[in-house]
Amino acid sequence: MPYMIGEVFSTGLMILTTIVLLAATVRLLVHANKSMTAVYFAFTMVSILLSEFYWLAYDILRGDVRMPFAANEFAEAAFFLLLASSLRTVFRERFPVFDRAILLTALYAVGNIVLWILWNGDWIEALLTGPAYLYFLVMAMFALRQSEAIRRSGQIVLGCAAFASLALMYLAHFIPSVSAAMDLVNYILLFGVLGAMVLGFVRALRTGRESRVLLALAYCAVVWAQNSLYMSTGWWYAAMEMLYAMTMPAMFFAVRREVIA
Amino acid sequence: MIYAENILLCIAVPLLLSLLFVRGGAMRFITAFLGGMIACLLSAYISGYLYLVTGLTRQDVSIFLSPVVEESLKFIPPVFILLVFSPNDRDLMLMAVGIGVGFATFENICYLLTEGASSLLFVLIRGLAVGVMHIVSMATLSIALSIARRLHALTLPGILGALSLSVVFHGLYNLLVSAPGVTSYIGYLLPLVSAGFLYIPCRLLRLGTAEPPQS
Numbered sequence: 045m046p047y048m049i050g051e052v053f054s055t056g057l058m059i060l061t062t063i064v065l066l067a068a069t070v071r072l073l074v075h076a077n078k079s080m081t082a083v084y085f086a087f088t089m090v091s092i093l094l095s096e097f098y099w100l101a102y103d104i105l106r107g108d109v110r111m112p113f114a115a116n117e118f119a120e121a122a123f124f125l126l127l128a129s130s131l132r133t134v135f136r137e138r139f140p141v142f143d144r145a146i147l148l149t150a151l152y153a154v155g156n157i158v159l160w161i162l163w164n165g166d167w168i169e170a171l172l173t174g175p176a177y178l179y180f181l182v183m184a185m186f187a188l189r190q191s192e193a194i195r196r197s198g199q200i201v202l203g204c205a206a207f208a209s210l211a212l213m214y215l216a217h218f219i220p221s222v223s224a225a226m227d228l229v230n231y232i233l234l235f236g237v238l239g240a241m242v243l244g245f246v247r248a249l250r251t252g253r254e255s256r257v258l259l260a261l262a263y264c265a266v267v268w269a270q271n272s273l274y275m276s277t278g279w280w281y282a283a284m285e286m287l288y289a290m291t292m293p294a295m296f297f298a299v300r301r302e303v304i305a
Numbered sequence: 306m307i308y309a310e311n312i313l314l315c316i317a318v319p320l321l322l323s324l325l326f327v328r329g330g331a332m333r334f335i336t337a338f339l340g341g342m343i344a345c346l347l348s349a350y351i352s353g354y355l356y357l358v359t360g361l362t363r364q365d366v367s368i369f370l371s372p373v374v375e376e377s378l379k380f381i382p383p384v385f386i387l388l389v390f391s392p393n394d395r396d397l398m399l400m401a402v403g404i405g406v407g408f409a410t411f412e413n414i415c416y417l418l419t420e421g422a423s424s425l426l427f428v429l430i431r432g433l434a435v436g437v438m439h440i441v442s443m444a445t446l447s448i449a450l451s452i453a454r455r456l457h458a459l460t461l462p463g464i465l466g467a468l469s470l471s472v473v474f475h476g477l478y479n480l481l482v483s484a485p486g487v488t489s490y491i492g493y494l495l496p497l498v499s500a501g502f503l504y505i506p507c508r509l510l511r512l513g514t515a516e517p518p519q520s
Binding site for chain 2: 080083084087088090091094095097098101102104105111112113114115116117118119121122125126128129
């Protein structure tokens with residue numbers, strides 16, 4: 045299958061990116077004198093690296109069969125928890141559990157987790173990865189609001205895009221006759237929002253905005269890319285994974301700015 | 306069919322008696338070794354149960370689920386002792402490796418009794434690949450926990466991160482050796498090569514020394 049080659053290539057790219065970022069983070073750790081943000085980020089890179097090696101081996105050996113619950117689910121759960129923890133080391137303010145945006149983010153996360161179960165019926169995977177994923181999503185939204193990285197109108201647009209994407213996926217699942225069209229619209233939405241996020245990050249980096257803003261933008265881009273990855277298949281998956289690999293350096297630059305600051 | 310419980314008893318009794326005559330690191334190592342053998346037996350029970358309830362093939366259970374079950378069971382004793390007794394890095398490594406060796410030894414004995422030991426190649430693969438893999442996965446866990454503690458990251462995400470390293474390493478090994486050909490050779494070499502790589506951070510971070518943890 046040709047798209048398998050694309051997946052192997054994108055996973056290889058992800059491995060290369062992660063190795064480079066891991067080396068850079070270890071170097072940063074030496075200079076940063078035990079910065080917790082950098083420590084959690086380094087652990088995250090190791091988790092991603094092993095998970096990607098697992099995916100690469102799986103793609104080569106059994107790429108034509110969907111992966112059941114496997115060892116790399118642990119790495120994914122650890123990835124979400126470690127990233128959320130690294131954000132928490134910077135955003136130490138009191139966590140507003142009943143904030144409307146936080147509750148909507150949690151609802152969006154639950155909607156996604158239900159979708160995973162609908163797609164593959166794997167309850168164990170959802171139970172293991174789901175809570176960690178929800179925590180990371182909620183922390184990313186918390187960081188976005190605390191840092192005021194984007195204006196309120198921007199937050200509303202982002203929320204609408206997220207729920208629209210979720211609705212499209214549900215429609216595609218329950219009405220097979222329109223699934224191809226829904227998928228296409230969803231891919232345009234996912235890629236469009238991710239592109240806007242990356243541009244926003246680059247602009248914030250160039251204009252010298254504070255490290256909290258960069259962290260919030262970079263981590264939100266990673267959340268979006270990760271979500272988009274879950275919603276993609278075939279060539280779209282390979283293309284999204286390449287974009288996902290590009291959001292990783294953004295995270296590193298944000299962490300470095302925070303640690304050096 | 307083999308009677309794994311009987312084999313465990315046969316090996317465990319002399320080891321238990323030896324505890325009367327040894328002290329210090331040797332006693333801790335033997336205790337961890339026994340713990341590793343018990344973890345192996347328990348994980349065989351759980352994997353067998355998962356084979357019955359999940360509907361996966363026996364091979365799929367051993368590739369995808371066994372690493373999770375086995376590493377989780379091996380992970381509980383070191384983390385419990387780390388959180389309750391705060392041992393130094395050397396004792397943590399001693400115990401983790403002891404559990405890994407006990408696990409690998411018991412698993413190898415059961416496999417050899419089932420499959421026979423007439424093929425030298427098979428025996429060497431069991432010893433140098435599977436046996437070393439259990440030690441490497443536990444040493445990885447121990448190093449990750451020691452680093453997390455030194456960097457004040459011994460939190461739930463830090464501990465889960467450490468567990469994920471050993472689980473994915475084990476899962477990767479099982480996946481690679483599941484198919485014949487080049488990937489299986491890579492899989493067989495993976496534990497030995499990783500053991501070499503692990504030796505470097507062990508020396509650099511002086512995890513083998515008895516210095517107390519920094520707090």
